[in-house]
Amino acid sequence: MSGAGEAVPSKETELVRTRVILGTEVLQNVSSTAYPGAYPGIDDSFSIESFAKDFRVNIISETDDAIEFDMIGVDAAVANTVRRILIAEVPTMAIENCFIYNNTSIIQDEVLAHRLGLVPIKADPRKFEYSKGKDDRDETNYIVFRLKVRCEKRKDAPPDATAPEELYINHRVLSSDLVWVPQGNQKEEFGEGGIRPVHDDILLAVLRPGQEIDIEVHCVKGVGKEHAKWSPVCTASYRLLPEIVLLKEFEGDEADRLASCFGDGVVDVVSGPDGRRVARVANARACTMSREVHRYPDLASHVRLQRVRDHFIFSVESTGSLKAAELVSEAIACMIDKAELVLDTLTRLESEVEEDDDQHEDMVSNEPDGNL
Numbered sequence: 100m101s102g103a104g105e106a107v108p109s110k111e112t113e114l115v116r117t118r119v120i121l122g123t124e125v126l127q128n129v130s131s132t133a134y135p136g137a138y139p140g141i142d143d144s145f146s147i148e149s150f151a152k153d154f155r156v157n158i159i160s161e162t163d164d165a166i167e168f169d170m171i172g173v174d175a176a177v178a179n180t181v182r183r184i185l186i187a188e189v190p191t192m193a194i195e196n197c198f199i200y201n202n203t204s205i206i207q208d209e210v211l212a213h214r215l216g217l218v219p220i221k222a223d224p225r226k227f228e229y230s231k232g233k234d235d236r237d238e239t240n241y242i243v244f245r246l247k248v249r250c251e252k253r254k255d256a257p258p259d260a261t262a263p264e265e266l267y268i269n270h271r272v273l274s275s276d277l278v279w280v281p282q283g284n285q286k287e288e289f290g291e292g293g294i295r296p297v298h299d300d301i302l303l304a305v306l307r308p309g310q311e312i313d314i315e316v317h318c319v320k321g322v323g324k325e326h327a328k329w330s331p332v333c334t335a336s337y338r339l340l341p342e343i344v345l346l347k348e349f350e351g352d353e354a355d356r357l358a359s360c361f362g363d364g365v366v367d368v369v370s371g372p373d374g375r376r377v378a379r380v381a382n383a384r385a386c387t388m389s390r391e392v393h394r395y396p397d398l399a400s401h402v403r404l405q406r407v408r409d410h411f412i413f414s415v416e417s418t419g420s421l422k423a424a425e426l427v428s429e430a431i432a433c434m435i436d437k438a439e440l441v442l443d444t445l446t447r448l449e450s451e452v453e454e455d456d457d458q459h460e461d462m463v464s465n466e467p468d469g470n471l
Contacts, residue, residue: 108141114405116141119339121404123393131174131408153409158424166423169340170411178337178411184430185335187324191420192222192242194316194328196233201313204272204304211304211312215246216328218274219297219418220318225429226288230319238283242294242318245278250306270306275299277316297419331426333416339406341386345378347401354378357402360392384412 108116116138120127135144153172160167170178197212204211222242230240251268263270274296285294304312323330343366349357357378358366367381388406393399417423 108138112138112141117408118342118405119408121388121390121406123390123399128408131176133174133409159412161424163417163422164419165414165416166427167412167414168427170337170413172409173411174409175411178413180434181413181427181430182335182337184433185332185415185426186330188322188433189331189426189429190224190229190320190322191329191331191418192220192224192227192318192320193326194218194220194244195319195321196317198315198317199313200315201311203310204306204312205310206304211314214303215314215316216326218277218301218303219420220294221297221419222289222294222318224320224420227320229321236317238281238285238288240319241282242285243280243282244316244318245280246272246276246303246312246314246316247278248272248276248306249311250308252308267306267308271302272304272306272312273299274301274303276303280315331418331420333418335413335415337411337413339408340410340412341383341388342405342407343380343383343386344403344405345380345401346403349378349398349401350375353398356395357392357398360395360398361386361389 114120115128116132119129132138133143135142137143150172155169155171157169157171158166159169170181194216197208197215199208199212202208202211206214220242227242228240230236248269250270253266253268256266260266277296279292279294281289281294306312321329343361354368354377358368360366362385364382365380365386367379368376369379370376388404390404392402392404413427415423415427417426421429
């Protein structure tokens with residue numbers, strides 16, 4: 100951001116500083132140059148005042164399971180930090196231990212335990228503590244479910260029945276069969292049915308008459324960098340805001356050809372006041388930047404595809420343990436904690452260095468001149 104007395108960047112310089120250009124075969128201006136001295140006469144040094152002025156977050160759409168928002172005015176390193184924390188460091192509750200009392204299904208014990216571990220659990224991890232081990236378990240740090248299903252023949256099945264639904268009882272073991280067993284005061288804390296699998300229709304196993312599964316599972320708090328089952332998001336991704344710059348006016352058949360190079364609604368052909376049909380960029384945000392227009396040199400030479408370097412479009416989908424918006428808030432809070440930890444560490448190291456310097460100066464000042 101330019102201050103008083105600084106040079107005003109040319110259009111070419113501003114394009115390099117703020118846009119990523121999509122060429123036919125290469126991307127240009129990919130590396131960030133937002134640091135002091137990158138451009139003569141332009142001060143790109145960081146300041147809280149300029150950051151607070153430029154930074155914005157705009158929520159585009161939001162449901163309990165998904166959120167799309169724009170994060171504007173940050174470097175790619177900051178946006179990527181938020182994405183990585185969402186995937187790997189926002190905690191959830193997941194099945195960690197399986198105590199198998201009986202499993203006569205065709206699924207091996209370890210495979211069944213793995214499938215159970217990936218079932219997302221509807222439980223607020225903020226109300227639980229981290230468990231230090233199997234011997235350190237109480238109502239504050241773990242959740243218990245019981246899975247007990249036995250398949251039997253239907254006595255009233257029609258003689259000509261062939262479908263398993265008609266022939267058997269409990270032939271499909273679903274996540275809805277996981278029964279929460281409250282520990283301590285958990286029932287008063289979370290209410291009846293307050294903790295459960297996020298989805299009731301996840302298939303865990305298929306049984307036949309006489310086969311049985313009897314398992315007790317324990318859920319504990321963890322993070323995605325330890326195992327993917329604790330990752331709170333299905334996807335957490337971002338992309339840079341697309342821009343389509345028309346360097347000339349396209350009209351008639353040429354406008355139709357240009358519009359066909361992009362997805363529906365990206366470039367429209369509209370009729371002007373004089374009756375001419377001309378191309379207009381309607382919704383560049385919806386463009387996937389496929390660069391289809393570069394197949395046609397006569398069109399490509401008059402179209403510039405680019406992305407805004409500091410405008411990130413985030414898409415976050417929750418697995419269901421927390422709302423998507425809550426996950427973003429938790430990720431930001433985690434990033435703040437990390438920054439505070441770094442600042443505290445640097446402050447402590449600076450104090451230790453100053454203390455060592457003072458001790459050294461005292462030792463030198465107390466030495467006789469002949470021993471210096």
